[in-house]
Amino acid sequence: MGSVATVWGAKGGALRQELSLPASTTLEPGQFEEFIAYVGNKTGNDHDLIDLWRFNIPTLSEYGQSVSRQYMFYIQNFLSESGDPTEVSIAFPRKANVGVMAAMGVCFIVIDRPLSDSRVTLALTEQFAHTTLYLYEIADPILGNYSPVSFELDPNLSKFRASVEGDPGVLARTAYVQELVEGTVVPARDAQMAYEKGGVHVTASNEGTSVLLLPLQFSHCLSTRDHGVKLSRANLIFTQIKFHGVLDTKIEWEFDFWRGSDCRVQDVGDMRLLGLLN
Secondary structure (H helix, E strand, O other): OOEEEEEOOOOOOHHHHHOOOOOOOOOOOOHHHHHHHHHHHHHOOOOOOHHHHOOOOOEOOEEOOOOOHHHHHHHHHHOOOOOOOOOOOEEOOOOOOHHHHHHOOEEEEEEOOOOOOOOEEEEEEEEEOOEEEEEEEEOOOOOOOEOOOOEEEOOOHHHHHHHHHHOHHHHHOOEEEOOOOOOOOOOOEEEEEEEEOOEEEEEEEEEEEEEEEEEEEOOOOEEOOOOOOEEEEEOOOEEEEEEEEEEEEEEEEOOEOOOEOHHHHHHHHHHHHHOOOO
16 A cells, blocks of 8 residues: 655645745745645645544655654655755655655655646546645555666765656666675566555565565564565665565564664664764
8 A cells, every 4th residue: 555645835836825925935844734734724634644544544744753864864855845944853745756756655646736747647636715636646656566676885875865866766776775685686576565463564476586675664673584585775765675486474563662672773873874863
């Protein structure tokens, strides 16, 4: 199951006009929350966060102290307009970068202006006052079915940022990894990913060794009981799973504050290595 990206206050969007804000200038901190409150008041649904979660619809938006540094890197560098405020606990996408969103497992975009992109199809519209909201469906998002065979060793944030900014589609062609995959890698077949209670169930097959790139935030606290499977970080944020032959495994989150916190210490070490911590 993919997620929904809600983009309010986009440049040239109708909500800016409704709230008497300039059509193309940089927004101020807190104005994104104003858009959410305004839409919720007018329609009875915020179209984001809790109002989608209660229907079991995951969102690209995140809110809270647990928002990771690598997730904010994506939001600030690939899903925000130049000059947008930098925030540490509010991860709202602020522009519809379809290529990056597709790589992050986004299936639908809700936005307050029309999109002109061959990778999206208009599914629904909703109108109130002088505003039209648009629901677009993304063609072929990555939902656990991306099996890269091209890898690049690149812990350098500047190079990674430049590559994705120049061509967001690179995220669907190359896996940027901290450790190169050894040996010959072949594309996986029939790859599927499904969320279950307590974890993520992943299945696939091949005629050799394959890698899947999952739209699941990597952490050293993720584990699998299948000893033939290796989990690692790719593209800064995602979970890479390496396997041979037939894959049928469950990835689980294992963390205990008192006795199992070493994995989070390893995560912090990764952030320092990647340059996300001073």
